[in-house]
Amino acid sequence: MPLIELVGVSKEYLKDRIPVPALLDLNLTIEGGDFVALMGPSGSGKTTLLNLLGGLDHPTTGTVRVGDDSLERMSERQLTAWRSRHVGFVFQAYHLVPVLTAAQNVELPLLLFSMSRSERRRRVQTVLDVVGLADRADHRPNQLSGGQEQRVAIARAIVTDPMLILADEPTGNLDARSAREIMTLLSLLNRDFSKTVMLVTHDPHAAEFARRTLHLEKGALERDVTEPALSFRSPTSRTAGVST
């Protein structure tokens, strides 16, 4: 059974009381452990789809199933609890709390769980090791580079060991080198830790890291391309893009 299943999903927003369609009758399945890039022009529905998968929004019609849970049936409170257990979010602007250290930012989601302080510290230490920032644990966000901030945000996303990582333009604010580091890290999480990664991006180079690329256009799925991800290909083939 696929991890994610969307059936007949539509989403409409009201803009000045006029309904604006964001997604139109979308049917989609995603296997657990997959790395999927969502691409398309602005307003094509990428972020809307990501929000529905993360339980941040309800579809206007249709069903959204993630794992064993049907998200469209859940109340706000249930979705909040569900998100804390099953989803890790990575945002373009990192959204770290500036007054907290890297370790404390990573620890934030764990405050929602009944967990001893030592267990929290252990988990924080582990994920900071994974993202390569163990030596920056006591640094505040303003003492880190953009790439390091995003790695802290990724550590925060995975500290609760979610099954699904939703990344919305995670390389949008980064230079090419940092962007590559972040994408390599997401690939590693996908490959070595079996996390299902959904990535919204405009950047074809970032999308190269995904195994599957979904192209959205005006709220509908236009293309669905599956090919070996960059991290699994030989170095010589890295110039090949999925957007061709």
Added chain:
Amino acid sequence: MTLFSLVHRNLRRNRLRTGLTLLAVALPLIIFVLATTVVNIALRIAASAKEHLRLAVHHKVSLINPLPEAHRRRIEELDPEHTRIKAVCGMRWFGGRVPNDQFNFPSLAGDPDTWPIAYPEHRLTSEELAAWQSERRAAVVGTTTADRFGWKVGQKITLKSVIPPYLTVELKIVKITTAGDTRMVSFRRDYLDEMLRAVGAPAGYANIFWVKCHRAEDLGPLQRQIDELFRNSPDQTKTEDEEAFLASFLKMQGDLPNLMAAVAAFVVLVVILVAANTMSMSFRERVGEVAVFKALGFSRRAVLLLILAESVTIALWGGILGSLPLYLLLKLFPDIGFGPISRISVPPRVVGVALGMSVVIGLLAGLVPAARAYQLRVVDALRRVA
């Protein structure tokens, strides 16, 4: 890290703004605490003055001008049956200091036979009364002065006057009292007169005669009768009840509680507006962050409580800053006072009220941003921030 430490760290986000908000809460509360304290003291003194049923008879010109001893007898003759007047007690200002010490305290000599009747609030036991009556150098000392010098009952003390003829008296403490002005040292006027005569200074005068009455309704008529009695005397009198001595407070007595309530309400309102503005600004700057908190799994209720806790914390710190230093200052320096109030101390109840007010201020100020955080839709907020 805990949610509590998160709240405190958020307050350090913009230290200048936090500091200014804290002061905006603290400064009005200092005024509130001080005003409430003074009003409380004034009301307490007024209440006790009414209970004392005493009239103060002093020279019409000023308190410094002494009245002759004969005035006591003539006042007593106004009520030969003692149905209205309980006792008349002459008091003379001594102006004593402990040698080589600058601590300032009132010292007065009173008539040995009537002083215990005129000042029953000191509650002399039969032994203490007997000691007062038998010992010419007997003295009753207030706790503040006794504590200051470590004096005990039975101890002999020396006071040196700072006014002519600069007498030195040696007194024996028969009671340490907590009543009235606790800096006061009272001793017998016959002993003072004896010392005055010994150096050839005029004796048999009093700065004030306290007339202790039986009933409150006697005060007014007696007041008029006494001043009428000495109208044609070379030493005319001005008779006032004890409340009149506290006129600056007591004239307002009836309005003070309402006035204070109005001031308190005004203070709270102004502070709430200031704090609410600050909290709203703070929230506006952190809409994206609040949205991320919700995305991470913080419930609407948790986010609401975080914002409220932040608002209450900042207001509570303002409340602490606005009340505790004043409380401790007056606790450490109990001799700070002015006018008829010899000691000001902030009642713990007033500190409690101030802290309670600060919590209410925090709650009300944080209400709007907390409600907005509660209602905030993650999707909308992130889109706005993006």
